[in-house]
Amino acid sequence: MADTILVVVEQREGKLNRVSWETLTAGQALAAEMGWMLEAAVVGSGVAGFANEIAGKKVSKVYAIESAKLEPYTPDAFVAALKQFLVSHPAKLVLMPHTYQVRDFVPKLATAMGRTAISDCIGYKKEGEKLVFTRQMFQGKLAADVSFTSDAPWFVTFQNGAYRGDKVEAGASAAPVETVNVDIADGVIRNKPHEVFKEAKQAVDLTQAEIIVAVGRGIKEQKNIEIAKQLAEALGGELAASRPICDSGWLPMDRQIGSSGQTVAPKLYLALGISGAIQHIVGMKGARTIIAVNKDSEAPIFEIADYAVVGNLFDIVPPLIEEVKKVKAGS
Amino acid sequence: MKILVCMKQVPQKDAPLKLNETGTWIREDVSYEVNEPDAYALEEALRQKEKHGGEVVVITSGPARAQQVLREALAKGADRAIHLEDNAFVGLDAFNTARAFAAAIKDDQFDLIFTGLQSDDYGYAQTGVVLAELLGWPHATIIMQIEKNESGIRVKRELEAGYFQFVDMPLPAVLTIQSGINKLRYATLIGIKQAKNKPLRKVALAEVQSAVSANLQKIERLYVPQKTKNTEFLEGPAGEVAKKLAEKLRNEVRVL
Ligand SMILES: Cc1cc2nc3c(=O)[nH]c(=O)nc-3n(C[C@@H](O)[C@H](O)[C@H](O)COP(=O)(O)OP(=O)(O)OC[C@H]3O[C@@H](n4cnc5c(N)ncnc54)[C@H](O)[C@@H]3O)c2cc1C
Ligand SMILES: Cc1cc2nc3c(=O)[nH]c(=O)nc-3n(C[C@H](O)[C@H](O)[C@H](O)COP(=O)(O)OP(=O)(O)OC[C@H]3O[C@@H](n4cnc5c(N)ncnc54)[C@H](O)[C@@H]3O)c2cc1C
Numbered sequence: 193m194a195d196t197i198l199v200v201v202e203q204r205e206g207k208l209n210r211v212s213w214e215t216l217t218a219g220q221a222l223a224a225e226m227g228w229m230l231e232a233a234v235v236g237s238g239v240a241g242f243a244n245e246i247a248g249k250k251v252s253k254v255y256a257i258e259s260a261k262l263e264p265y266t267p268d269a270f271v272a273a274l275k276q277f278l279v280s281h282p283a284k285l286v287l288m289p290h291t292y293q294v295r296d297f298v299p300k301l302a303t304a305m306g307r308t309a310i311s312d313c314i315g316y317k318k319e320g321e322k323l324v325f326t327r328q329m330f331q332g333k334l335a336a337d338v339s340f341t342s343d344a345p346w347f348v349t350f351q352n353g354a355y356r357g358d359k360v361e362a363g364a365s366a367a368p369v370e371t372v373n374v375d376i377a378d379g380v381i382r383n384k385p386h387e388v389f390k391e392a393k394q395a396v397d398l399t400q401a402e403i404i405v406a407v408g409r410g411i412k413e414q415k416n417i418e419i420a421k422q423l424a425e426a427l428g429g430e431l432a433a434s435r436p437i438c439d440s441g442w443l444p445m446d447r448q449i450g451s452s453g454q455t456v457a458p459k460l461y462l463a464l465g466i467s468g469a470i471q472h473i474v475g476m477k478g479a480r481t482i483i484a485v486n487k488d489s490e491a492p493i494f495e496i497a498d499y500a501v502v503g504n505l506f507d508i509v510p511p512l513i514e515e516v517k518k519v520k521a522g523s
Numbered sequence: 524m525k526i527l528v529c530m531k532q533v534p535q536k537d538a539p540l541k542l543n544e545t546g547t548w549i550r551e552d553v554s555y556e557v558n559e560p561d562a563y564a565l566e567e568a569l570r571q572k573e574k575h576g577g578e579v580v581v582i583t584s585g586p587a588r589a590q591q592v593l594r595e596a597l598a599k600g601a602d603r604a605i606h607l608e609d610n611a612f613v614g615l616d617a618f619n620t621a622r623a624f625a626a627a628i629k630d631d632q633f634d635l636i637f638t639g640l641q642s643d644d645y646g647y648a649q650t651g652v653v654l655a656e657l658l659g660w661p662h663a664t665i666i667m668q669i670e671k672n673e674s675g676i677r678v679k680r681e682l683e684a685g686y687f688q689f690v691d692m693p694l695p696a697v698l699t700i701q702s703g704i705n706k707l708r709y710a711t712l713i714g715i716k717q718a719k720n721k722p723l724r725k726v727a728l729a730e731v732q733s734a735v736s737a738n739l740q741k742i743e744r745l746y747v748p749q750k751t752k753n754t755e756f757l758e759g760p761a762g763e764v765a766k767k768l769a770e771k772l773r774n775e776v777r778v779l
Pocket of ligand 2: 407408409410411433434435436437448449450451452453454464465466467468469470471472475485486487488491503504505506536537640641665
């Protein structure tokens with residue numbers, strides 16, 4: 193029998209997380225290349241609807257792994273459920289998106305099964321008989337190809353944006369859906385989660401901004417933020433920042449761009465002294481034009497920049513403010 | 524509360540990285556610093572101790588150079604330190620790193636173990652959760668607040684896109700700490716002095732060898748990622764670059 197790839201899609205609060213489609217795209221590509229079978233699973237309580245939605249895609253089978261105890265999410269219940277499922281439905285490869293929820297339970301699941309997870313991958317390669325997974329290291333400055341030396345199941349999580357969710361192939365006909373009821377004993381769940389909430393309403397909405405000047409740790413000191421502010425003003429744009437700047441309290445939290453901040457898509461995103469960690473990039477890669485100023489020619493931000501300036505931002509920004517003012521005055 | 528903080532030494536953020544001969548890791552001749560979220564984890568442990576009493580113990584695994592993070596932690600107020608000292612420790616995957624930690628602390632009784640949410644170098648984001656499972660303890664990840672209550676603790680988990688969630692959980696537990704949970708303190712001169720007399724236990728590889736196994740995964744190779752986007756580099760003296768940029772902003776980006 194062919195080996196099986198199982199994609200575990202993510203649902204949260206009654207919604208299918210759309211990164212699930214990306215993972216399914218990855219699963220389809222892997223299945224085609226390896227000649228393996230592709231199945232999908234959704235874990236929760238009352239998730240048949242999601243299972244049916246996925247069954248429309250090119251997969252052999254979809255499982256709805258069900259228990260009332262899976263709602264709300266807890267790592268204990270998810271691990272118990274998936275472990276039970278994987279023991280009765282062996283898979284070679286288990287794929288999931290690298291979300292906060294998956295990060296919360298996958299290392300526990302792998303450990304409970306005496307296995308390991310290669311986390312936060314951006315792709316895979318088939319090298320002869322060997323399958324290697326590519327992941328970023330050193331905050332994106334280097335990449336690594338990593339292989340499993342353990343038995344199956346192999347757990348792999350894919351980074352947000354690694355595959356195109358809109359490229360997921362539809363199936364010729366709907367795949368069969370099977371409900372698997374799992375048994376989660378009393379006392380297994382130790383955490384008591386409360387409702388998910390959003391912190392007090394944000395004062396600044398950067399999602400509508402057309403021009404954003406963003407500062408990172410390269411700005412060095414709080415007082416230096418002034419020059420970025422002046423540039424933003426000269427351009428008629430908004431000031432934003434990477435997370436460490438907000439963590440330090442140099443700018444308020446609501447100016448943070450990235451996976452734990454705002455996601456923006458301005459006409460222009462000017463990044464000053466930002467290295468370009470993936471958690472920052474997911475929040476701004478949709479910008480139409482990205483300009484990056486960084487003193488390190490190998491900073492990952494240059495990977496996605498349209499225009500790049502390798503240099504000291506303190507040398508570049510003051511004359512840039514003057515030039516912008518000049519151009520504006522002339523027009 | 525008795526709290527263990529796992530603190531990893533990682534290459535400095537600005538350090539230029541070079542590959543080693545075998546292309547499996549970077550050359551070690553770079554400067555190192557403490558993994559950023561681990562510094563926040565230590566700060567949180569110190570604050571919890573200040574509120575509730577107890578002890579803060581720090582642990583690291585790595586070669587002799589890694590002792591620096593323990594010294595700094597002791598200077599900031601940690602009570603004692605454990606160093607799993609051997610070059611071989613850094614070659615362990617997260618699963619085995621956690622197993623080595625579990626073996627090294629088997630005679631201690633902690634209420635809480637803090638790790639950073641992920642390391643700045645390898646970025647596996649697993650060690651803490653793996654450790655929790657090995658110990659049979661509950662865990663919560665990406666924590667931004669910790670309050671002790673009668674039955675255990677209430678923690679605030681960060682979720683994506685600005686969402687949060689409170690979770691009640693019993694002790695003992697493992698928490699992975701997010702940067703920004705608190706404001707870091709600096710070591711004081713007196714702290715640095717006192718640190719010299721604080722206990723630092725060294726654990727040799729032999730002591731925990733029976734707890735670790737072969738790695739479950741292998742780094743085949745490390746490399747500089749290929750550029751996929753057509754980036755235009757603007758070069759020249761700062762004044763000229765500024766002029767070129769302003770032209771681009773006007774003619775290509777059309778925002779001026
Ligand atoms: C096959 C393989 C080969 C490797 N070879 C090398 C090598 O040659 N040189 C090298 O430097 N690294 C090497 N590594 C990296 C390895 O040491 C990882 O650091 C380790 O697997 C832990 O994973 P992580 O750093 O991603 O931790 P994460 O899971 O991202 O870390 C989370 C938290 O766990 C704690 N933590 C993790 N590791 C330590 C530690 N050592 N001490 C204290 N706390 C810690 C910290 O609190 C940290 O914030 C290798 C890894 C693998 C899988
Ligand atoms: C779960 C999770 C969620 C996260 N969420 C977010 C998020 O929402 N947003 C976010 O931004 N980060 C987030 N992060 C943190 C992220 O991983 C990075 O640590 C962070 O983005 C780095 O910020 P930075 O680029 O400002 O700092 P660094 O990585 O320290 O980079 C500073 C850069 O400035 C350059 N520089 C220094 N001096 C100068 C100079 N004089 N001139 C020009 N350049 C200079 C350096 O070369 C370097 O590239 C998150 C991390 C995790 C694990």
